[in-house]
Amino acid sequence: MKIPMIYQMENSECGLACCAMILNYFKYEISLNELREIYPSSRSGYSLLSISKVLGDFNISSHAFKASVRDLKPLSFPLICFWESSHFIILEKISKNKFYILDPAKGRQRMSISEFERHYSNIILTFKKLDSFMSRKDNKKSPVLKYFFKYRNKLGILFFVTALLYVIQSLVPIANRYIIDTNFKDDSYSSRMLFTILFIFTVSFSLMYLLRQIYVASLKYIMDKEISYDFMKHLIYLPYSFYEKRTLGDILFRANSIVYIREILSNNFIAAILDLLMIVVYAVVLFSFSKYMVIFLISLSLALSIVMYPIIKISKNLIDKNIKEKVNVQNITSEVISKNSDIKLTGEEEFWINKWDNFNTKQLIIGRKLDIHLSIVSSITNVLQIILPVLTLIVGVNIKTFEQLTLGQIVAISTVSPYFISPIISLSDNYIQLMLLKGYFLRIEDVFNTKSELIPERVSQDIKFDKKIKLKDIWYKYGLFDDYVLKGINVTIKKGETVAIVGESGSGKSTLAKILLGLLEPNIGSIEVDGVEKEEIGQTLYRKIFGAVLQNSTLSYGTLRENLTFGHFVSDEELMTNLNSIGLSNVVKSLPLGLETIIAEEGNNFSGGQQQMILLARCLLSKPSVVVLDEATSSLDNLSQQITTSYLSEIGTTKILIAHRLDTIKSADKILVMHNGEIVEIGTHRELLELGGIYKQLYSNN
Structure with a gap:
């Protein structure tokens, strides 16, 4: 097997x-x-x-x-x-x-x-x-194919109209036969009738073909809009861990795959079904003329299938490899763009262009091999379509004496035989496209099959943090077979407290912050807000308690106003008051466009300190109950640092600070010292210095 x-x-x-x-x-x-x-x-x-x-x-x-x-x-x-x-x-x-x-x-x-x-x-x-092994049948349906079933009525209409066009097309050889065999005169009644019928058929065919194309365009729009929206909605609500384990280029490739899926579903999938139908229809038409000709054409089709099978099989493997290499090229392209400043600073432009060129060349080589194999298929089919009418005429003339065929029947057979072979040729092309569809499906389904965080909220929309947040016996590891990176964390954070988390790199500080923010779920333990379990609150409402600026937080492309408000209405007065409180208002006033200044992707047209201040302003604008700052002021100068620290102290919001610069957290109500995933010391700055443990060592080194 x-x-x-x-x-x-x-x-x-x-x-x-x-x-x-x-x-x-x-x-x-x-x-x-x-x-x-x-x-x-x-x-x-x-x-x-x-x-x-x-x-x-x-x-x-x-x-x-x-x-x-x-x-x-x-x-x-x-x-x-x-x-x-x-x-x-x-x-x-x-x-x-x-x-x-x-x-x-x-x-x-x-x-x-x-x-x-x-x-x-x-x-x-x-x-x-082992003897205890039991097999299993997986009956799960593809989440992407549900769109095909959802639009089955519209696709059915498209199928019917296309089939009708094929039927009209199949009447042409029958008309040819009638014209030749009856040898009618121009003034005869049959002549006028035939031309009238042909005119009606021509107009009907043209109108139906036009309507079909308009209908296909509308159907593509509807399917593309819904699939794209559902994909992006599901993608946005996926857990944080999904993004940690996939590259940006890979995720972008998946999003772009939706267009290919829509094209193949609306065109090739229906065409493949119609091709099977038309093989039967044209076989019946041919059989009405000559059973020997049907046998000849079926034999020719089988021979064609035998020749095409190994080529298509190789093409399938090349399609899989081509998709994979396209993902690799997308990955390296995204990396080159996002790391542009680092590349320039290190002077490694040639290294990166060579690295990109290696990936791109691999993809182009596989793409060329695939194109060659598809060209072989195309060449065989094109040659066959050219010689088939002549071939059927020769065969028809030779079997004329056996079946007493008329000249009109021979011409009709010569006309209809390409229509019989054409769906078989088309099937091979559509089969290749459907194989391509499978490759895109795998990546789209990986998104749709991953459980999202979008679940109904279980408590009131007005939940507030009034007393304390409690972390009870939190254990966390990234993989099932990994060691725990957080071990038995027990912390109570009271409303209005300033809590600092310190420790060596890799001690678990940022992981603990992500657990607290609901980005990661603990393997063991629970989190309570005023005695209510986080699971009872729901992820969305729970996260609304917090505002955060993390190490990897960045600005988005758009105006300064959009970056601060994220689409919510906030008056200019409130915005400027907020910016003034952290010392950023003068910077905004100095900009020619003020709040309408365009921020480049990831905020590259602002300094590191300005980016952090904008991120902090955005965080505070939402009026969170708890602010989590993970090295959020590391790029600020001393004056800006003092202004920001002073303002954070004034507003009385609960603050959780993760910092390597220990002089910034001296005034914290509580300092948690982490080592190897455990909280080993708790106390104020003075208490921990007197204890003479890890904190004192960190502070001395700092």
Whole structure:
């Protein structure tokens, strides 16, 4: 049995993708998305041990050991191989000194011994089903295909109109036969009748074709609008962890794939169904003329299919690789644009252009191979369409004596035979497009199948933070098989308090802030607001309690006003009062367009300090109950720092500060000192210095 190819969708889930392929190979049907929900990946990926544990949970035993390339041939396949010392692939079989592998990152590949040896890291995982193993049938429907069923009535109308156009088209050869065989005179009644009918058919065909094109354009608009909106809405409401494990380029590629899906669904999918129908219709028309000609054309079609099959099969693999390489090019392009200042400062323009060129060249090479294979298909079909009428005339003349065919019937057969072959040719083209659709589907479905945070809120819309927020025994790790990065965190934050979190890099400060803000969900433990569990409040309302400026917070392209208000109405007076309180009003007044000044993407036309002040102003404009600042004032000069700190003290808002500059948090009511994911010290600045522990050491070094 052939192993189904499953591509990894996250940067570090090659091991999990291999598990999904093995499970499906053993008839336990499960999607990578479903497997990911059970075994979330870490930022460092999966080990052989974690892969073994995953398979073991499904009653598949596994054994890992070292093996050279020569040791592989006698073993039972498939195997999971350690690859390039940082990746996992499946070795499906070895045949005639060729290694057939399934790479979750690149797809199916066939390699020579030397090529395989160059990448293979001499470690494998073998496995077998236990007696307790049970197969499973996955009946889940594609979330994208629901749009096809939703618009089935509109697509049905399109199908009917297109079918009617084909029927009108099929009447042409019948008319040809009648004209030739009756040898009518110009003044005869039949002549006038025939021309009248042909005129009606011509006008009907033209009008129906025009209406069909208008209808297709309208249908595309409706489908594109709804699919795009649903995709973006679902994407925006996906959990923060989704974005952590995927590149910007990959996500952009998925969003752009919607256009291709809509085009293929509205054009090729319907065309493929109609092609099957028209093969039957034209076969019936041909059979009414000559059964021998039908046998000849069916034989020709079968021969064409046999010739085309290996070419289309190769094209399928190239399509998969081409999509993957396009994603890689999109990734590196996004990286070059976003890191432009770093590239210029390091003087590494040539390095990056060469890196981009390598990825782009790989994609172009695969694209060229794909174009060549598609050109072969196109050449065969074009030649066939040119010679087929002549060929059918020759065959028709030869079988004329057997079936007593008239000249009109022979001409009609010659006319209709290309119509019979054309849908078969079209089917091959549409099949390739539908294979392309599958590649886009996988990436779109990865978004739709990931659970969003958009769930009904369970409590009043007017929830307030009046007393305290309590973190109870919080434990967190990024992946199921990773070590905990937060361990047993217990903290109570009272209303109006200023709480600082300090510690060495990697101690868990930012992760704790993300847990508190609801960006990450703890594996163990709970969060309460005034005694109400966070789950009872709901994510959206819970997050409205907070305002935050994190290390990776950035400005968006748009006006300064838009960046400050995010579409909410705020008067100029209130805006300027807010900006003045943190010392930014003079900067705004000095700008020729003031609040209407356009901010470049990520705020690149403002200094680092100005960006932080704008972000802080935006945070405070929403009047949050709790402000979380993660190194949010690190780029400010001393005067701006003093103004900002003074204002934050005046407003009495609960503040949670994460800082490396410890002189900025001396006045905090409570300082939490973190070490290896645990809170090891709690107290005021003076108390912690007197304690003489980690905080004193950090403060002295600072």
